[in-house]
Amino acid sequence: xxxxxxxxxxxxxxxxxxxxxxxxxxxxxxxxxxxxxxxxxxxxxxxxxxxxxxxxxxxxxxxxxxxxxxxxxxxxxxxxxxxxxxxxxxxxxxxxxxxxxxxxxxxxxxxxxxxxxxxxxxxxxxxxxxxxxxxxxxxxxxxxxxxxxxxxxxxxxxxxxxxxxxxxxxxxxxxxxxxxxxxxxxxxxxxxxxxxxxxxxxxxxxxxxxxxxxxxxxxxxxxxxxxxxxxxxxxxxxxxxxxxxxxxxxxxxxxxxxxxxxxxxxxxxx
Amino acid sequence: xxxxxxxxxxxxxxxxxxxxxxxxxxxxxxxxxxxxxxxxxxxxxxxxxxxxxxxxxxxxxxxxxxxxxxxxxxxxxxxxxxxxxxxxxxxxxxxxxxxxxxxxxxxxxxxxxxxxxxxxxxxxxxxxxxxxxxxxxxxxxxxxxxxxxxxxxxxxxxxxxxxxxxxxxxxxxxxxxxxxxxxxxxxxxxxxxxxxxxxxxxxxxxxxxxxxxxxxxxxxxxxxxxxxxxxxxxxxxxxxxxxxxxxxxxxxxxxxxxxxx
Numbered sequence: 467x468x469x470x471x472x473x474x475x476x477x478x479x480x481x482x483x484x485x486x487x488x489x490x491x492x493x494x495x496x497x498x499x500x501x502x503x504x505x506x507x508x509x510x511x512x513x514x515x516x517x518x519x520x521x522x523x524x525x526x527x528x529x530x531x532x533x534x535x536x537x538x539x540x541x542x543x544x545x546x547x548x549x550x551x552x553x554x555x556x557x558x559x560x561x562x563x564x565x566x567x568x569x570x571x572x573x574x575x576x577x578x579x580x581x582x583x584x585x586x587x588x589x590x591x592x593x594x595x596x597x598x599x600x601x602x603x604x605x606x607x608x609x610x611x612x613x614x615x616x617x618x619x620x621x622x623x624x625x626x627x628x629x630x631x632x633x634x635x636x637x638x639x640x641x642x643x644x645x646x647x648x649x650x651x652x653x654x655x656x657x658x659x660x661x662x663x664x665x666x667x668x669x670x671x672x673x674x675x676x677x678x679x680x681x682x683x684x685x686x687x688x689x690x691x692x693x694x695x696x697x698x699x700x701x702x703x704x705x706x707x708x709x710x711x712x713x714x715x716x717x718x719x720x721x722x723x724x725x726x727x728x729x730x731x732x733x734x735x736x
Numbered sequence: 737x738x739x740x741x742x743x744x745x746x747x748x749x750x751x752x753x754x755x756x757x758x759x760x761x762x763x764x765x766x767x768x769x770x771x772x773x774x775x776x777x778x779x780x781x782x783x784x785x786x787x788x789x790x791x792x793x794x795x796x797x798x799x800x801x802x803x804x805x806x807x808x809x810x811x812x813x814x815x816x817x818x819x820x821x822x823x824x825x826x827x828x829x830x831x832x833x834x835x836x837x838x839x840x841x842x843x844x845x846x847x848x849x850x851x852x853x854x855x856x857x858x859x860x861x862x863x864x865x866x867x868x869x870x871x872x873x874x875x876x877x878x879x880x881x882x883x884x885x886x887x888x889x890x891x892x893x894x895x896x897x898x899x900x901x902x903x904x905x906x907x908x909x910x911x912x913x914x915x916x917x918x919x920x921x922x923x924x925x926x927x928x929x930x931x932x933x934x935x936x937x938x939x940x941x942x943x944x945x946x947x948x949x950x951x952x953x954x955x956x957x958x959x960x961x962x963x964x965x966x967x968x969x970x971x972x973x974x975x976x977x978x979x980x981x982x983x984x985x986x987x988x989x990x991x992x993x994x995x996x997x
Binding site for chain 2: 499614615617618620621624625627628629630631632633634635639675678679680681683684
Protein backbone atom coordinates (compact mmCIF):
# COMPACT_ATOMS: atom_id res chain seq x y z
CA UNK A 467 0.00 0.00 0.00
CA UNK A 468 2.83 2.39 0.79
CA UNK A 469 4.07 1.84 -2.75
CA UNK A 470 0.87 3.37 -4.07
CA UNK A 471 1.64 6.67 -2.38
CA UNK A 472 4.80 6.90 -4.46
CA UNK A 473 2.66 7.62 -7.50
CA UNK A 474 1.88 11.29 -8.11
CA UNK A 475 -1.78 10.65 -8.87
CA UNK A 476 -2.18 8.79 -5.60
CA UNK A 477 -0.56 11.59 -3.61
CA UNK A 478 -2.93 14.08 -5.13
CA UNK A 479 -5.92 11.79 -4.62
CA UNK A 480 -4.95 11.24 -1.00
CA UNK A 481 -4.55 14.93 -0.25
CA UNK A 482 -7.86 15.73 -1.96
CA UNK A 483 -9.58 12.93 -0.01
CA UNK A 484 -8.26 14.20 3.33
CA UNK A 485 -9.25 17.81 2.67
CA UNK A 486 -12.65 17.11 1.17
CA UNK A 487 -13.52 14.38 3.65
CA UNK A 488 -12.66 16.84 6.43
CA UNK A 489 -14.50 19.97 5.27
CA UNK A 490 -17.61 18.07 4.15
CA UNK A 491 -17.82 16.42 7.57
CA UNK A 492 -17.33 19.69 9.46
CA UNK A 493 -20.06 21.52 7.50
CA UNK A 494 -22.14 18.35 7.78
CA UNK A 495 -22.68 18.84 11.51
CA UNK A 496 -24.45 22.17 10.89
CA UNK A 497 -26.30 20.66 7.91
CA UNK A 498 -27.59 17.63 9.81
CA UNK A 499 -28.61 19.62 12.90
CA UNK A 500 -30.38 22.29 10.84
CA UNK A 501 -32.05 19.67 8.61
CA UNK A 502 -30.47 20.90 5.37
CA UNK A 503 -29.47 17.47 3.98
CA UNK A 504 -31.94 17.64 1.11
CA UNK A 505 -30.74 21.12 0.14
CA UNK A 506 -27.27 19.58 -0.04
CA UNK A 507 -28.49 16.94 -2.47
CA UNK A 508 -30.24 19.64 -4.50
CA UNK A 509 -27.10 21.77 -4.71
CA UNK A 510 -25.07 18.72 -5.77
CA UNK A 511 -27.42 17.98 -8.66
CA UNK A 512 -27.53 21.63 -9.67
CA UNK A 513 -23.77 21.47 -10.18
CA UNK A 514 -24.41 19.36 -13.27
CA UNK A 515 -26.10 22.34 -14.86
CA UNK A 516 -23.15 24.49 -13.78
CA UNK A 517 -20.61 22.10 -15.29
CA UNK A 518 -22.51 22.05 -18.59
CA UNK A 519 -22.78 25.86 -18.69
CA UNK A 520 -19.05 26.14 -17.97
CA UNK A 521 -18.27 23.71 -20.79
CA UNK A 522 -20.58 25.55 -23.17
CA UNK A 523 -18.96 28.90 -22.36
CA UNK A 524 -15.49 27.42 -22.57
CA UNK A 525 -14.57 28.26 -18.97
CA UNK A 526 -13.42 26.01 -16.14
CA UNK A 527 -16.42 23.70 -15.50
CA UNK A 528 -15.79 23.46 -11.76
CA UNK A 529 -15.46 27.24 -11.44
CA UNK A 530 -18.69 27.65 -13.37
CA UNK A 531 -20.36 25.03 -11.18
CA UNK A 532 -19.29 26.91 -8.03
CA UNK A 533 -20.87 30.15 -9.25
CA UNK A 534 -23.98 28.35 -10.48
CA UNK A 535 -24.41 26.36 -7.26
CA UNK A 536 -24.00 29.48 -5.11
CA UNK A 537 -26.81 31.09 -7.10
CA UNK A 538 -28.99 27.99 -6.80
CA UNK A 539 -28.31 27.69 -3.06
CA UNK A 540 -29.34 31.33 -2.52
CA UNK A 541 -32.38 30.86 -4.75
CA UNK A 542 -33.51 27.84 -2.73
CA UNK A 543 -32.98 29.75 0.49
CA UNK A 544 -34.77 32.82 -0.85
CA UNK A 545 -37.76 31.05 -2.37
CA UNK A 546 -38.38 28.97 0.76
CA UNK A 547 -38.20 32.05 3.02
CA UNK A 548 -39.94 34.68 0.93
CA UNK A 549 -42.48 32.89 -1.22
CA UNK A 550 -44.83 30.44 0.42
CA UNK A 551 -43.00 27.51 -1.22
CA UNK A 552 -41.80 24.87 1.24
CA UNK A 553 -38.07 24.27 1.44
CA UNK A 554 -38.23 20.67 0.17
CA UNK A 555 -40.56 21.68 -2.67
CA UNK A 556 -38.13 24.41 -3.72
CA UNK A 557 -35.28 21.89 -3.66
CA UNK A 558 -37.36 19.37 -5.62
CA UNK A 559 -37.93 21.93 -8.36
CA UNK A 560 -34.37 23.28 -8.58
CA UNK A 561 -32.95 19.76 -8.39
CA UNK A 562 -34.69 18.61 -11.59
CA UNK A 563 -34.64 21.90 -13.51
CA UNK A 564 -30.89 22.40 -13.18
CA UNK A 565 -30.21 18.76 -14.10
CA UNK A 566 -32.47 19.12 -17.14
CA UNK A 567 -30.65 22.31 -18.10
CA UNK A 568 -27.34 20.43 -17.94
CA UNK A 569 -28.61 17.54 -20.06
CA UNK A 570 -30.04 19.99 -22.61
CA UNK A 571 -26.82 21.98 -22.93
CA UNK A 572 -24.60 18.90 -23.21
CA UNK A 573 -26.96 17.53 -25.87
CA UNK A 574 -26.75 20.77 -27.87
CA UNK A 575 -22.96 20.87 -27.88
CA UNK A 576 -21.98 18.79 -30.87
CA UNK A 577 -18.80 16.85 -30.56
CA UNK A 578 -18.33 17.87 -26.94
CA UNK A 579 -16.90 14.97 -25.04
CA UNK A 580 -17.43 15.90 -21.42
CA UNK A 581 -16.74 12.95 -19.21
CA UNK A 582 -20.19 12.86 -17.67
CA UNK A 583 -19.52 9.73 -15.71
CA UNK A 584 -16.65 11.40 -13.87
CA UNK A 585 -19.00 14.18 -12.73
CA UNK A 586 -21.82 11.85 -11.84
CA UNK A 587 -19.73 9.31 -9.95
CA UNK A 588 -16.44 11.06 -9.29
CA UNK A 589 -12.90 10.28 -10.37
CA UNK A 590 -10.56 11.04 -7.53
CA UNK A 591 -7.73 9.20 -9.26
CA UNK A 592 -7.75 11.80 -12.02
CA UNK A 593 -7.42 14.80 -9.68
CA UNK A 594 -5.13 17.32 -11.37
CA UNK A 595 -2.83 19.84 -9.70
CA UNK A 596 -5.37 22.50 -10.67
CA UNK A 597 -8.17 20.54 -8.96
CA UNK A 598 -6.01 20.11 -5.93
CA UNK A 599 -5.14 23.79 -5.77
CA UNK A 600 -8.84 24.62 -5.87
CA UNK A 601 -9.56 22.06 -3.16
CA UNK A 602 -6.88 23.53 -0.90
CA UNK A 603 -8.28 27.04 -1.41
CA UNK A 604 -11.85 25.97 -0.67
CA UNK A 605 -10.75 24.00 2.39
CA UNK A 606 -8.84 27.04 3.67
CA UNK A 607 -11.80 29.38 3.12
CA UNK A 608 -14.18 26.97 4.87
CA UNK A 609 -11.78 26.45 7.79
CA UNK A 610 -11.49 30.22 8.28
CA UNK A 611 -15.24 30.80 8.02
CA UNK A 612 -16.01 28.03 10.51
CA UNK A 613 -13.34 29.32 12.89
CA UNK A 614 -14.71 32.88 12.74
CA UNK A 615 -18.46 32.15 12.72
CA UNK A 616 -18.44 28.93 14.77
CA UNK A 617 -20.54 30.25 17.64
CA UNK A 618 -22.88 32.32 15.47
CA UNK A 619 -23.68 29.41 13.15
CA UNK A 620 -24.20 27.23 16.21
CA UNK A 621 -26.65 29.78 17.62
CA UNK A 622 -28.73 30.11 14.42
CA UNK A 623 -28.84 26.34 14.00
CA UNK A 624 -29.83 25.71 17.62
CA UNK A 625 -32.33 28.50 18.22
CA UNK A 626 -32.85 30.85 15.25
CA UNK A 627 -35.54 32.91 16.99
CA UNK A 628 -33.47 33.64 20.05
CA UNK A 629 -30.62 34.51 17.68
CA UNK A 630 -32.81 37.11 15.94
CA UNK A 631 -33.89 38.49 19.31
CA UNK A 632 -30.22 38.72 20.30
CA UNK A 633 -29.65 40.89 17.24
CA UNK A 634 -27.67 38.40 15.13
CA UNK A 635 -27.97 38.77 11.34
CA UNK A 636 -29.66 35.37 11.17
CA UNK A 637 -30.68 35.53 7.53
CA UNK A 638 -27.19 36.54 6.43
CA UNK A 639 -25.66 33.73 8.47
CA UNK A 640 -28.13 31.26 6.94
CA UNK A 641 -27.04 32.33 3.46
CA UNK A 642 -23.42 32.03 4.59
CA UNK A 643 -24.12 28.44 5.62
CA UNK A 644 -25.80 27.72 2.26
CA UNK A 645 -22.83 29.26 0.46
CA UNK A 646 -20.38 27.14 2.44
CA UNK A 647 -22.42 24.07 1.52
CA UNK A 648 -22.33 25.01 -2.17
CA UNK A 649 -18.56 25.55 -2.10
CA UNK A 650 -17.86 22.29 -0.30
CA UNK A 651 -20.26 20.21 -2.36
CA UNK A 652 -18.96 21.37 -5.74
CA UNK A 653 -15.39 20.75 -4.63
CA UNK A 654 -16.28 17.29 -3.35
CA UNK A 655 -17.85 16.23 -6.65
CA UNK A 656 -14.36 15.31 -7.89
CA UNK A 657 -14.14 12.67 -5.18
CA UNK A 658 -17.48 10.87 -5.17
CA UNK A 659 -19.51 12.59 -7.89
CA UNK A 660 -22.81 14.45 -7.97
CA UNK A 661 -24.93 11.47 -7.05
CA UNK A 662 -23.01 10.45 -3.94
CA UNK A 663 -21.65 13.75 -2.64
CA UNK A 664 -24.35 14.50 -0.08
CA UNK A 665 -23.29 11.30 1.69
CA UNK A 666 -19.89 12.88 2.44
CA UNK A 667 -21.68 15.77 4.12
CA UNK A 668 -24.42 13.90 5.95
CA UNK A 669 -23.08 10.49 7.03
CA UNK A 670 -19.97 11.44 9.08
CA UNK A 671 -21.99 14.07 10.97
CA UNK A 672 -24.87 11.66 11.55
CA UNK A 673 -22.41 9.04 12.84
CA UNK A 674 -20.62 11.56 15.09
CA UNK A 675 -23.93 12.67 16.59
CA UNK A 676 -24.55 9.08 17.66
CA UNK A 677 -21.36 9.21 19.70
CA UNK A 678 -21.46 12.49 21.58
CA UNK A 679 -23.86 15.07 22.99
CA UNK A 680 -21.42 17.94 22.63
CA UNK A 681 -21.34 20.09 19.55
CA UNK A 682 -17.58 20.67 19.46
CA UNK A 683 -16.84 16.98 19.99
CA UNK A 684 -19.38 16.05 17.31
CA UNK A 685 -17.54 18.32 14.90
CA UNK A 686 -14.17 16.75 15.70
CA UNK A 687 -15.56 13.22 15.55
CA UNK A 688 -17.32 13.99 12.27
CA UNK A 689 -14.09 15.32 10.73
CA UNK A 690 -12.17 12.26 11.96
CA UNK A 691 -14.78 9.89 10.49
CA UNK A 692 -14.89 11.82 7.20
CA UNK A 693 -11.12 11.97 6.74
CA UNK A 694 -10.44 8.37 7.73
CA UNK A 695 -13.29 7.00 5.59
CA UNK A 696 -12.01 8.89 2.56
CA UNK A 697 -8.42 7.71 3.06
CA UNK A 698 -9.27 4.08 3.87
CA UNK A 699 -11.93 4.00 1.12
CA UNK A 700 -9.43 5.29 -1.41
CA UNK A 701 -6.85 2.59 -0.60
CA UNK A 702 -9.51 -0.12 -0.36
CA UNK A 703 -10.89 0.84 -3.76
CA UNK A 704 -7.44 0.73 -5.30
CA UNK A 705 -6.74 -2.64 -3.71
CA UNK A 706 -10.11 -4.13 -4.69
CA UNK A 707 -10.23 -2.44 -8.06
CA UNK A 708 -13.60 -0.78 -7.40
CA UNK A 709 -14.89 2.79 -7.67
CA UNK A 710 -13.31 4.99 -4.95
CA UNK A 711 -16.45 7.11 -4.61
CA UNK A 712 -18.65 4.09 -3.97
CA UNK A 713 -16.09 2.55 -1.62
CA UNK A 714 -15.88 5.76 0.45
CA UNK A 715 -19.65 6.16 0.74
CA UNK A 716 -20.21 2.49 1.65
CA UNK A 717 -17.44 2.68 4.22
CA UNK A 718 -19.02 5.77 5.79
CA UNK A 719 -22.37 4.00 5.84
CA UNK A 720 -20.73 1.07 7.63
CA UNK A 721 -19.21 3.45 10.19
CA UNK A 722 -22.64 4.98 10.73
CA UNK A 723 -24.14 1.50 11.21
CA UNK A 724 -21.56 0.71 13.89
CA UNK A 725 -21.98 4.04 15.70
CA UNK A 726 -25.75 3.67 15.68
CA UNK A 727 -25.43 0.15 17.10
CA UNK A 728 -23.07 1.11 19.93
CA UNK A 729 -24.41 4.65 20.38
CA UNK A 730 -24.18 5.81 23.99
CA UNK A 731 -26.43 8.74 23.03
CA UNK A 732 -29.22 6.51 21.81
CA UNK A 733 -28.87 4.02 24.65
CA UNK A 734 -29.08 6.77 27.25
CA UNK A 735 -32.16 8.13 25.53
CA UNK A 736 -33.98 4.79 25.72
CA UNK B 737 -31.82 52.08 34.30
CA UNK B 738 -34.62 52.16 31.77
CA UNK B 739 -34.34 54.72 29.03
CA UNK B 740 -36.86 57.45 29.76
CA UNK B 741 -39.72 57.37 32.21
CA UNK B 742 -42.34 55.96 29.83
CA UNK B 743 -43.59 52.41 29.73
CA UNK B 744 -41.10 49.63 28.95
CA UNK B 745 -43.44 48.10 26.38
CA UNK B 746 -46.13 50.03 24.57
CA UNK B 747 -48.43 48.82 21.80
CA UNK B 748 -50.72 51.33 20.10
CA UNK B 749 -53.47 50.07 17.80
CA UNK B 750 -51.38 47.10 16.71
CA UNK B 751 -52.96 44.87 14.07
CA UNK B 752 -51.24 41.79 12.69
CA UNK B 753 -52.37 39.78 9.67
CA UNK B 754 -51.14 36.43 8.51
CA UNK B 755 -52.06 35.29 4.99
CA UNK B 756 -54.90 37.81 4.98
CA UNK B 757 -56.33 36.67 8.32
CA UNK B 758 -56.34 39.10 11.23
CA UNK B 759 -54.53 37.37 14.14
CA UNK B 760 -54.21 40.43 16.36
CA UNK B 761 -56.81 43.16 16.16
CA UNK B 762 -56.17 46.73 17.33
CA UNK B 763 -54.14 45.85 20.43
CA UNK B 764 -53.36 48.55 22.97
CA UNK B 765 -51.10 47.50 25.79
CA UNK B 766 -48.80 49.35 28.10
CA UNK B 767 -46.46 47.66 30.55
CA UNK B 768 -44.46 49.71 33.02
CA UNK B 769 -41.11 49.11 34.57
CA UNK B 770 -41.04 46.26 37.11
CA UNK B 771 -44.53 45.17 36.14
CA UNK B 772 -45.23 41.45 36.15
CA UNK B 773 -47.78 41.00 33.38
CA UNK B 774 -49.41 37.82 32.12
CA UNK B 775 -50.99 37.61 28.70
CA UNK B 776 -53.55 34.84 28.87
CA UNK B 777 -55.94 33.38 26.37
CA UNK B 778 -56.99 30.15 24.67
CA UNK B 779 -54.85 28.33 22.11
CA UNK B 780 -54.65 30.21 18.84
CA UNK B 781 -55.53 33.51 20.52
CA UNK B 782 -52.41 35.17 19.16
CA UNK B 783 -50.46 35.14 22.44
CA UNK B 784 -47.20 34.01 20.91
CA UNK B 785 -47.69 36.43 18.01
CA UNK B 786 -48.14 39.28 20.48
CA UNK B 787 -44.88 38.29 22.15
CA UNK B 788 -43.17 38.13 18.76
CA UNK B 789 -44.45 41.58 17.91
CA UNK B 790 -42.82 42.91 21.08
CA UNK B 791 -39.61 41.04 20.19
CA UNK B 792 -39.58 42.46 16.67
CA UNK B 793 -39.91 38.98 15.13
CA UNK B 794 -43.30 39.83 13.61
CA UNK B 795 -43.95 43.14 11.92
CA UNK B 796 -47.48 44.50 12.52
CA UNK B 797 -49.62 45.51 9.57
CA UNK B 798 -50.53 48.72 11.32
CA UNK B 799 -50.01 50.37 14.67
CA UNK B 800 -46.98 51.24 16.70
CA UNK B 801 -44.76 49.07 18.90
CA UNK B 802 -42.34 50.69 21.31
CA UNK B 803 -39.88 48.82 23.50
CA UNK B 804 -37.77 51.07 25.75
CA UNK B 805 -39.34 53.86 23.70
CA UNK B 806 -38.12 52.58 20.33
CA UNK B 807 -39.44 50.22 17.65
CA UNK B 808 -37.99 46.75 18.44
CA UNK B 809 -36.00 46.60 15.20
CA UNK B 810 -34.22 49.85 15.97
CA UNK B 811 -33.01 48.77 19.39
CA UNK B 812 -29.50 47.86 18.22
CA UNK B 813 -27.24 47.22 21.20
CA UNK B 814 -30.22 47.68 23.53
CA UNK B 815 -31.43 44.26 22.35
CA UNK B 816 -29.18 42.83 25.04
CA UNK B 817 -31.59 44.37 27.57
CA UNK B 818 -34.30 41.94 26.45
CA UNK B 819 -34.24 38.41 27.81
CA UNK B 820 -36.35 35.92 25.86
CA UNK B 821 -37.43 32.46 26.98
CA UNK B 822 -38.88 30.58 23.98
CA UNK B 823 -41.45 27.81 24.08
CA UNK B 824 -39.73 24.54 24.92
CA UNK B 825 -41.41 22.92 21.92
CA UNK B 826 -39.43 25.22 19.60
CA UNK B 827 -36.15 23.71 20.85
CA UNK B 828 -34.65 20.47 19.52
CA UNK B 829 -33.93 18.64 22.75
CA UNK B 830 -31.61 16.18 21.02
CA UNK B 831 -29.32 19.02 20.05
CA UNK B 832 -25.77 18.24 21.22
CA UNK B 833 -25.31 21.11 23.62
CA UNK B 834 -24.67 21.36 27.34
CA UNK B 835 -26.46 23.49 29.89
CA UNK B 836 -23.44 25.77 30.21
CA UNK B 837 -23.09 26.23 26.43
CA UNK B 838 -26.79 27.05 26.18
CA UNK B 839 -26.56 29.71 28.87
CA UNK B 840 -23.36 31.11 27.35
CA UNK B 841 -25.35 31.79 24.15
CA UNK B 842 -27.12 34.50 26.09
CA UNK B 843 -23.91 36.54 25.97
CA UNK B 844 -23.81 36.44 22.15
CA UNK B 845 -26.28 39.33 22.03
CA UNK B 846 -23.64 41.81 23.17
CA UNK B 847 -20.62 40.01 21.67
CA UNK B 848 -21.40 40.60 18.04
CA UNK B 849 -20.82 38.31 15.08
CA UNK B 850 -17.40 36.67 14.86
CA UNK B 851 -16.30 37.64 18.38
CA UNK B 852 -15.44 34.92 20.86
CA UNK B 853 -16.77 34.81 24.42
CA UNK B 854 -14.21 36.03 26.95
CA UNK B 855 -13.68 35.20 30.58
CA UNK B 856 -16.23 37.87 31.64
CA UNK B 857 -18.85 36.10 29.48
CA UNK B 858 -18.01 32.71 30.98
CA UNK B 859 -18.32 34.27 34.43
CA UNK B 860 -21.68 35.80 33.55
CA UNK B 861 -22.93 32.41 32.37
CA UNK B 862 -21.70 30.74 35.56
CA UNK B 863 -23.30 33.47 37.69
CA UNK B 864 -26.64 32.99 35.89
CA UNK B 865 -26.50 29.25 36.54
CA UNK B 866 -25.85 29.88 40.23
CA UNK B 867 -28.60 32.47 40.45
CA UNK B 868 -31.07 29.82 39.30
CA UNK B 869 -29.57 27.09 41.44
CA UNK B 870 -28.55 24.86 38.55
CA UNK B 871 -24.76 25.25 38.67
CA UNK B 872 -24.33 21.51 39.20
CA UNK B 873 -26.09 20.81 35.88
CA UNK B 874 -23.58 22.85 33.85
CA UNK B 875 -22.10 19.91 31.94
CA UNK B 876 -25.35 18.03 31.33
CA UNK B 877 -26.77 17.89 27.80
CA UNK B 878 -30.03 19.82 27.65
CA UNK B 879 -31.88 16.71 26.53
CA UNK B 880 -31.17 15.05 29.88
CA UNK B 881 -32.98 17.50 32.12
CA UNK B 882 -36.41 17.50 33.70
CA UNK B 883 -38.87 20.03 32.32
CA UNK B 884 -38.42 22.23 35.38
CA UNK B 885 -34.63 22.17 35.12
CA UNK B 886 -34.76 22.94 31.41
CA UNK B 887 -36.97 25.93 32.03
CA UNK B 888 -34.41 27.28 34.50
CA UNK B 889 -31.68 26.83 31.89
CA UNK B 890 -33.50 29.01 29.38
CA UNK B 891 -34.29 31.61 32.03
CA UNK B 892 -30.61 31.59 32.99
CA UNK B 893 -29.76 32.20 29.34
CA UNK B 894 -32.22 35.09 29.25
CA UNK B 895 -30.73 36.58 32.44
CA UNK B 896 -27.07 36.43 31.43
CA UNK B 897 -27.04 40.03 30.19
CA UNK B 898 -28.94 41.35 33.21
CA UNK B 899 -31.95 42.27 31.09
CA UNK B 900 -34.48 44.93 32.02
CA UNK B 901 -37.27 43.12 30.21
CA UNK B 902 -37.96 39.39 30.40
CA UNK B 903 -40.38 37.77 27.94
CA UNK B 904 -41.52 34.18 28.43
CA UNK B 905 -43.60 32.06 26.07
CA UNK B 906 -45.70 29.36 27.82
CA UNK B 907 -42.96 28.76 30.37
CA UNK B 908 -44.89 26.22 32.45
CA UNK B 909 -45.80 23.77 29.68
CA UNK B 910 -44.99 20.25 30.80
CA UNK B 911 -43.92 21.33 34.27
CA UNK B 912 -45.73 19.85 37.28
CA UNK B 913 -47.69 22.06 39.65
CA UNK B 914 -45.22 21.99 42.54
CA UNK B 915 -42.37 23.11 40.30
CA UNK B 916 -44.60 25.71 38.66
CA UNK B 917 -45.26 27.39 42.01
CA UNK B 918 -41.52 27.66 42.68
CA UNK B 919 -41.07 29.01 39.20
CA UNK B 920 -43.58 31.83 39.60
CA UNK B 921 -42.02 32.71 42.93
CA UNK B 922 -38.71 33.01 41.09
CA UNK B 923 -40.24 35.34 38.48
CA UNK B 924 -41.78 37.35 41.30
CA UNK B 925 -38.32 37.75 42.85
CA UNK B 926 -36.91 38.90 39.51
CA UNK B 927 -39.69 41.45 39.29
CA UNK B 928 -38.78 42.69 42.79
CA UNK B 929 -35.27 43.45 41.51
CA UNK B 930 -36.78 45.83 38.95
CA UNK B 931 -37.07 43.56 35.90
CA UNK B 932 -40.21 43.94 33.82
CA UNK B 933 -41.67 40.47 33.24
CA UNK B 934 -44.20 39.62 30.53
CA UNK B 935 -45.32 36.05 30.15
CA UNK B 936 -47.73 34.32 27.88
CA UNK B 937 -49.80 31.46 29.22
CA UNK B 938 -53.07 29.58 29.00
CA UNK B 939 -52.64 28.66 32.65
CA UNK B 940 -55.07 31.30 34.05
CA UNK B 941 -55.61 30.08 37.58
CA UNK B 942 -52.02 29.72 38.68
CA UNK B 943 -50.74 32.81 36.91
CA UNK B 944 -53.28 35.07 38.59
CA UNK B 945 -51.95 34.62 42.10
CA UNK B 946 -48.48 35.85 41.21
CA UNK B 947 -48.74 38.58 38.60
CA UNK B 948 -49.52 42.30 38.88
CA UNK B 949 -51.70 42.48 35.82
CA UNK B 950 -53.43 40.19 33.38
CA UNK B 951 -54.09 40.93 29.73
CA UNK B 952 -56.84 38.73 28.33
CA UNK B 953 -56.29 38.05 24.68
CA UNK B 954 -58.27 36.37 21.98
CA UNK B 955 -57.35 38.17 18.80
CA UNK B 956 -58.38 41.38 20.57
CA UNK B 957 -57.39 42.41 24.04
CA UNK B 958 -60.43 42.07 26.31
CA UNK B 959 -59.03 43.49 29.49
CA UNK B 960 -55.78 44.51 31.00
CA UNK B 961 -56.20 44.80 34.70
CA UNK B 962 -55.35 43.50 38.15
CA UNK B 963 -55.92 39.75 38.33
CA UNK B 964 -58.67 40.00 40.99
CA UNK B 965 -60.75 42.10 38.69
CA UNK B 966 -60.76 39.76 35.76
CA UNK B 967 -63.29 37.52 37.49
CA UNK B 968 -66.00 40.16 37.54
CA UNK B 969 -65.48 41.45 34.04
CA UNK B 970 -67.13 40.06 30.99
CA UNK B 971 -63.64 39.59 29.61
CA UNK B 972 -63.16 35.93 30.31
CA UNK B 973 -66.55 34.94 29.03
CA UNK B 974 -66.08 37.06 25.94
CA UNK B 975 -62.63 35.68 25.43
CA UNK B 976 -63.38 32.01 25.88
CA UNK B 977 -66.94 32.19 24.67
CA UNK B 978 -68.28 30.48 27.79
CA UNK B 979 -68.12 30.69 31.56
CA UNK B 980 -64.75 29.75 32.97
CA UNK B 981 -63.25 29.33 36.40
CA UNK B 982 -62.67 32.79 37.75
CA UNK B 983 -59.45 34.17 39.11
CA UNK B 984 -58.67 34.78 42.72
CA UNK B 985 -56.10 37.06 44.17
CA UNK B 986 -57.16 38.18 47.59
CA UNK B 987 -54.97 40.84 49.11
CA UNK B 988 -54.19 43.02 46.13
CA UNK B 989 -55.61 46.53 46.40
CA UNK B 990 -58.28 47.47 43.93
CA UNK B 991 -57.39 49.80 41.11
CA UNK B 992 -59.30 51.01 38.12
CA UNK B 993 -59.72 48.52 35.33
CA UNK B 994 -57.97 49.67 32.23
CA UNK B 995 -60.33 48.85 29.40
CA UNK B 996 -58.90 49.04 25.94
CA UNK B 997 -61.97 48.91 23.82
